[in-house]
Amino acid sequence: AKKYLTYEERAKLATNPTASKLFNIMATKKTNLAVAVDLTRKQEVLNLADSIGSEICVLKTHVDIIDDYDQDFVHQLEQIASKHNFLIFEDRKFADIGNTVKYQFESGVYHISKWAHMVTIHGVAGPAIIDGFRDSIKQTGAGLLLLAQMSSKGSLCVGEYTNQMIEMGKQNSDAVMGFICQERLESMSDNFVLMTPGIQFNSKGDSMGQQYNTPDYVVKEKGTDVIIVGRGIYQNSEPKSEAIKYKQAAWAAYESRLN
Numbered sequence: 001a002k003k004y005l006t007y008e009e010r011a012k013l014a015t016n017p018t019a020s021k022l023f024n025i026m027a028t029k030k031t032n033l034a035v036a037v038d039l040t041r042k043q044e045v046l047n048l049a050d051s052i053g054s055e056i057c058v059l060k061t062h063v064d065i066i067d068d069y070d071q072d073f074v075h076q077l078e079q080i081a082s083k084h085n086f087l088i089f090e091d092r093k094f095a096d097i098g099n100t101v102k103y104q105f106e107s108g109v110y111h112i113s114k115w116a117h118m119v120t121i122h123g124v125a126g127p128a129i130i131d132g133f134r135d136s137i138k139q140t141g142a143g144l145l146l147l148a149q150m151s152s153k154g155s156l157c158v159g160e161y162t163n164q165m166i167e168m169g170k171q172n173s174d175a176v177m178g179f180i181c182q183e184r185l186e187s188m189s190d191n192f193v194l195m196t197p198g199i200q201f202n203s204k205g206d207s208m209g210q211q212y213n214t215p216d217y218v219v220k221e222k223g224t225d226v227i228i229v230g231r232g233i234y235q236n237s238e239p240k241s242e243a244i245k246y247k248q249a250a251w252a253a254y255e256s257r258l259n
């Protein structure tokens, strides 16, 4: 059987500052729940963030789906994040050459580098994509999350591609904080945070290829660290009490794998 370390121990092994910070938040707040708030009005996102903030370690955004996005949105979200001690994760899935992603990260409408504690990256363009983030994250300590596997049906992020993404992470472990994945593979060392989307209690999937597992399955059976829940929480009529249920299930799975 695998030997699992605690999140406190992992915080000390982390090679990226945001990974260390996240492991510490998880240990302090006793939560390995991240929520994907895929709502399209800024006030809806902010209201949900404030109402569930005490239950989560990370709030994941897709800022390019917010109809009325503006700088005030980011300003308010940052205040809510510091009030409740969670991190902000912009799921941008950068995938271009280094020079282009540098502009996409730092410029445009969103200025993601100014406020996101972590962002996602596809490795299709090769490891030099990471160089596009270096200047900026040297200053902020932000973390990169590499997409090693995806939750959707027919995903091409499998097999040798997945192995190459893990290798890319290890070669750049100052900048890379962890992986988006569906399972812990032997080669994923303990300095990385493993985050898993495609989580819901009461559904197996949607009509557009999403596939769901339970918190217990991915954390206890598959060995990943953080569950990412979207519609399972924000579409529930009682999002706060539903968030507590996911938090408790994921934390119980974490504790039981330690024994």
Ligand code: BMP
Pocket (backbone or CB within 6 Å): 036, 038, 062, 091, 149, 150, 151, 152, 180, 197, 198, 199, 210, 228, 229, 230, 231, 232
């Ligand atoms: P939901 O729980 O509503 O299916 O949302 C899942 C969230 O995780 C979405 O924001 C999606 O963009 C993201 N995601 C995913 O579903 N699968 C992946 O492999 C990677 C993702 O970032």
